[in-house]
Amino acid sequence: MSATLIDGKARAAALRAEVATGVAAFVAAHGRQPGLTVVLVGDDPASAVYVGSKGKATREAGMISGEHRLPASTSEADLLALVTRLNRDPEVDGILVQMPLPAHIDSDRVIAVIDPAKDVDGLHPINTGLLVSGRPGLVPCTPSGCLMLIEDAIGTIAGAEAVVIGRSILVGKPMAALLLNKSATVTIAHSRTRDLAAHVTRADIVVAAVGIPGMVQGEWIKPGACVIDVGINRIALPDGKSRLVGDVDFDSAVTRAGWITPVPGGVGPMTIACLLANTLSAATARAAT
Ligand code: NDP
Numbered sequence: 005m006s007a008t009l010i011d012g013k014a015r016a017a018a019l020r021a022e023v024a025t026g027v028a029a030f031v032a033a034h035g036r037q038p039g040l041t042v043v044l045v046g047d048d049p050a051s052a053v054y055v056g057s058k059g060k061a062t063r064e065a066g067m068i069s070g071e072h073r074l075p076a077s078t079s080e081a082d083l084l085a086l087v088t089r090l091n092r093d094p095e096v097d098g099i100l101v102q103m104p105l106p107a108h109i110d111s112d113r114v115i116a117v118i119d120p121a122k123d124v125d126g127l128h129p130i131n132t133g134l135l136v137s138g139r140p141g142l143v144p145c146t147p148s149g150c151l152m153l154i155e156d157a158i159g160t161i162a163g164a165e166a167v168v169i170g171r172s173i174l175v176g177k178p179m180a181a182l183l184l185n186k187s188a189t190v191t192i193a194h195s196r197t198r199d200l201a202a203h204v205t206r207a208d209i210v211v212a213a214v215g216i217p218g219m220v221q222g223e224w225i226k227p228g229a230c231v232i233d234v235g236i237n238r239i240a241l242p243d244g245k246s247r248l249v250g251d252v253d254f255d256s257a258v259t260r261a262g263w264i265t266p267v268p269g270g271v272g273p274m275t276i277a278c279l280l281a282n283t284l285s286a287a288t289a290r291a292a293t
Pocket residue numbers: 146169170171172173174175176193194195196197200213214215216234235236237271272273275
């Protein structure tokens with residue numbers, strides 16, 4: 005048996021097209037484009053690439069892309085002042101502060117200052133609380149995209165056994181909350197979990213968000229399960245080149261799973277598409293108040 009590959013690239017393209025249609029309707033109704041502003045502090049090359057691709061995708065969806073690139077020496081007070089200005093700017097619907105921030109800045113404090121209505125990363129404690137309460141709010145983009153891929157693959161989530169490996173605020177915890185809100189029976193595994201294999205073996209849905217290349221073994225996977233690999237790990241090859249791999253040992257898992265996301269081309273493209281969807285939702289919600 006070989007799993008059906010989940011095509012995150014195609015699903016993300018469809019979602020981006022849906023957002024672009026929604027943006028056109030928003031412009032017709034409100035006479036302005038929704039706006040997403042990204043703040044980057046420092047010159048981390050990977051972050052700079054992410055910010056560049058977010059800006060391009062924002063413009064392609066018909067929205068206004070704002071960017072503030074600040075030096076690594078920026079003080080926390082100056083960053084908080086900028087976020088406060090963006091909170092007040094009526095043209096800005098979404099604010100994303102690119103993580104990680106330099107060590108001298110307290111990222112929790114920065115996130116807490118973002119207006120929850122503009123928090124398109126879904127990391128503000130108010131949005132976290134809304135998610136856990138099962139109420140509408142802005143949901144972190146990566147788990148939101150994973151949920152779409154799972155629903156497309158298996159249809160009904162209610163009653164399924166789900167194992168989420170990883171408990172970060174960005175991926176694992178919101179993923180578990182989303183699955184619980186869909187009435188899955190959810191187990192959250194982490195670095196202190198005893199016998200991870202025994203948990204994974206029971207799961208109809210496995211979401212791996214760890215950051216360890218190939219740690220989830222194919223033999224752990226329940227035949228027919230839906231396997232979502234969030235991990236993005238760059239590994240060195242003997243020829244001096246490198247390649248991206250996930251947290252799941254793809255070659256062994258693909259022989260047992262019912263559905264599986266490849267890395268790259270699975271979860272990754274959904275993250276930016278969901279960011280655009282969050283920005284349109286934020287703009288629509290703000291326009292209605
Ligand atoms: P974090 O480092 O914040 O969290 C990793 C989690 O994995 C922690 O909860 C940790 O447990 C757990 N963990 C570590 N070792 C083990 C182990 N041996 N067994 C079980 N659990 C373990 O990472 P993120 O959640 O931010 O990201 C996870 C992965 O997803 C990374 O590879 C990252 O690059 C990728 N990613 C991909 C995105 C995409 O768009 N595709 C977006 C965001 C992330 P503990 O809490 O106990 O330390």
